[in-house]
Amino acid sequence: MEAGQAKRIIEALLLVFGHPLALKRIAEVVPELGAADIRRLIETLNAEYASGARAFTIQEVAGGYQLVTDQALAPWIRHALQSPRPDSVSVASMETLAIIAYRQPITKAEIEAIRGVDATAALDTLLERGFVRVAGRKESPGRPFLYGTTTEFLRHFGLASVDALPRMATPTIPEPSADEPASAPAAIASNG
Amino acid sequence: MRYDVDADLYEGSLSLLVELAKLGLVDVFLIKLVGLTQQYLQRVKAAGIDLNELAEPLPLLGSLVALKARGLLPQPPAPADDEDVPISLEELERRLKEYEQFKTVAQLLAELHALQHQHFARLPGEGLVAEELSAADEGDVPLEVSLTDLMGAFAKVLEKAGAPIYEVKAEPWTVEQKLQELRMLLTVRRQVRFLELFTSQKSKLELVVIFLALLELMRQHAALAIQEHPFSEILITVERRRLARPVGGPG
Numbered sequence: 001m002e003a004g005q006a007k008r009i010i011e012a013l014l015l016v017f018g019h020p021l022a023l024k025r026i027a028e029v030v031p032e033l034g035a036a037d038i039r040r041l042i043e044t045l046n047a048e049y050a051s052g053a054r055a056f057t058i059q060e061v062a063g064g065y066q067l068v069t070d071q072a073l074a075p076w077i078r079h080a081l082q083s084p085r086p087d088s089v090s091v092a093s094m095e096t097l098a099i100i101a102y103r104q105p106i107t108k109a110e111i112e113a114i115r116g117v118d119a120t121a122a123l124d125t126l127l128e129r130g131f132v133r134v135a136g137r138k139e140s141p142g143r144p145f146l147y148g149t150t151t152e153f154l155r156h157f158g159l160a161s162v163d164a165l166p167r168m169a170t171p172t173i174p175e176p177s178a179d180e181p182a183s184a185p186a187a188i189a190s191n192g
Numbered sequence: 193m194r195y196d197v198d199a200d201l202y203e204g205s206l207s208l209l210v211e212l213a214k215l216g217l218v219d220v221f222l223i224k225l226v227g228l229t230q231q232y233l234q235r236v237k238a239a240g241i242d243l244n245e246l247a248e249p250l251p252l253l254g255s256l257v258a259l260k261a262r263g264l265l266p267q268p269p270a271p272a273d274d275e276d277v278p279i280s281l282e283e284l285e286r287r288l289k290e291y292e293q294f295k296t297v298a299q300l301l302a303e304l305h306a307l308q309h310q311h312f313a314r315l316p317g318e319g320l321v322a323e324e325l326s327a328a329d330e331g332d333v334p335l336e337v338s339l340t341d342l343m344g345a346f347a348k349v350l351e352k353a354g355a356p357i358y359e360v361k362a363e364p365w366t367v368e369q370k371l372q373e374l375r376m377l378l379t380v381r382r383q384v385r386f387l388e389l390f391t392s393q394k395s396k397l398e399l400v401v402i403f404l405a406l407l408e409l410m411r412q413h414a415a416l417a418i419q420e421h422p423f424s425e426i427l428i429t430v431e432r433r434r435l436a437r438p439v440g441g442p443g
Binding site for chain 2: 015017018019057059061066067068069070071073074077081088089090091092094095097098099101102114115116117118127128130133134155156157158159165166168
């Protein structure tokens with residue numbers, strides 16, 4: 001297939017799908033192209049958008065690609081959507097979200113142990129907004145819920161995957177006592 | 193966000209103060225809650241209304257109050273060894289450091305969030321892709337669906353269900369028509385018993401319409417409702433009699 005045509009197809013697909021489109025899905029539509037080809041074409045598209053001062057850019061987010069507007073246009077779009085300010089997340093919720101994101105899967109009790117205060121309200125908000133979900137149960141007394149982040153979280157924070165989270169200042173903290181959450185913490189950074 | 197306080201013997205972050213007080217390293221009885229409360233109120237007045245910002249110190253201040261209140265209670269002789277295990281200073285330091293780190297990344301996340309909200313994707317249409325994506329992402333192990341997910345799914349169902357269909361019934365009786373009938377009746381009979389007007393075979397709606405018509409007729413002074421004696425039957429009449437008005441009734 002001619003490269004120009006393939007590029008146009010990818011562009012059209014990304015325009016049609018509002019959600020991030022997985023590379024796999026694009027490859028299904030255009031079987032002639034390999035993953036590397038698609039990535040290259042998307043880069044070409046982005047370069048064209050940038051050099052042509054176009055309104056779009058293609059983001060790699062939540063395990064896929066999505067066509068979004070350039071951030072310089074945000075004020076006008078927001079005006080058109082009649083949403084004057086981006087909906088904010090409270091500091092408490094954001095801290096809870098950060099703990100879940102870096103330590104997932106994690107129980108509520110473990111979150112509270114880190115924050116030192118009750119996390120019920122923050123968790124409810126996060127669940128309601130779809131940033132966090134119940135990702136299973138911990139095999140410990142009471143089988144408490146384990147919480148993890150969602151693709152919605154990745155979308156709203158512009159992250160390609162959990163691996164793309166900004167690094168924490170000091171990567172590992174020594175675990176001093178046995179009654180601390182044992183399994184979850186350090187594992188995420190490497191395999192997540 | 194850091195919230196600093198100035199209590200006589202301590203000056204600095206509120207969260208640290210609470211942590212120290214919890215560990216008994218700061219005597220909570222030496223901290224004047226009045227002072228903290230006034231500082232908070234001042235800040236509320238100065239900061240304007242950002243609910244998130246205003247709410248944040250509240251749980252911490254609340255826990256100080258709780259600590260102080262608990263201190264007033266008599267202590268049980270031998271505390272159970274689960275919660276109040278004294279924590280070593282190193283452990284405390286580690287916890288605070290850990291928390292500080294999460295605070296830092298939380299700020300980074302907030303920046304990412306704000307940045308991403310400068311970009312707009314197509315407005316969500318049918319969720320064709322999202323489900324497949326999440327299925328692919330989360331691995332093969334089936335997960336227990338949470339209540340939130342169920343609520344979300346049901347909300348989608350409701351959205352797709354079209355506008356509800358209401359049944360509007362034709363109006364077989366109108367006040368005008370019943371008004372006409374009542375006039376006729378009163379012209380012929382001069383006086384009828386109130387209950388006569390409402391025979392039981394009639395539907396509720398028709399009875400209501402008749403009653404409305406009667407009220408309208410009385411408003412037009414074309415009929416009067418009278419009682420021969422107290423507690424006797426109510427009569428509807430066209431005759432203008434001298435009426436004894438109930439005491440204190442409208443003039």
